[in-house]
């Protein structure tokens with residue numbers, strides 16, 4: 001059972017789900033293992049959240065998708081599988097080494113699976129680089145999984161650049177089980193937990209969105225732009 005288990009409060013259920021659905025197939029395991037071997041941190045989405053991303057993306061069938069936080073390309077492959085053939089995935093990554101590893105491994109995974117996806121990594125701080133793709137919008141899907149303090153700014157970008165019917169997804173939005181205690185935090189915890197809380201609040205209060213948090217191990221916030 002992975003550490004990032006599903007339905008954490010009932011461990012038997014999580015084990016049941018992961019055993020049944022086998023969310024980490026050979027291609028995803030290869031990206032995960034190669035990334036680890038090349039020294040990247042093992043902070044890709046949890047196994048079931050990877051599956052959620054793939055299933056949600058297949059439901060949305062985006063032509064234009066955005067990912068903020070590439071790491072080694074694990075979630076990128078999940079998203080790429082659900083894209084409309086000929087669609088594009090813009091992924092934003094600050095760390096040059098992460099971008100290089102993802103470029104190599106995701107590129108070969110896309111080829112192996114014959115996925116017709118225009119995949120492009122933008123290296124540098126996402127908030128500076130997002131402006132470069134705005135003319136291509138509006139977008140069908142924005143997945144947010146980079147630096148937590150910037151989640152509120154990423155939400156604002158998504159709210160502005162998603163089409164009606166477009167979807168915003170955020171990883172780690174339970175803030176490691178602390179999000180409901182944001183007000184009690186201080187220092188760096190306050191920044192991390194408070195930013196994730198703020199992101200959830202922005203979605204909940206936004207008149208153009210309907211949102212929820214899928215109660216996965218880490219919390220996966222999902223919102224659809226309705227007007």
Ligand code: SAH
Nearest residue numbers: 044045069071074075093094125126146147
């Ligand atoms: N989505 C990935 C995991 C992302 S981990 C997956 O599930 O496979 C978070 C990533 O965000 C790290 O690679 C980190 O380098 C990157 N990151 C941190 N701050 C960033 C920023 N300001 N802009 C873009 N990427 C950033």
Ligand code: DHB
Nearest residue numbers: 043044045145146171172
């Ligand atoms: C960590 C996990 C994440 O999913 C992420 O996006 C950033 C950090 C972590 O476990 O530290």
Ligand code: MG
Nearest residue numbers: 045145171172
């Ligand atoms: Mg994450």
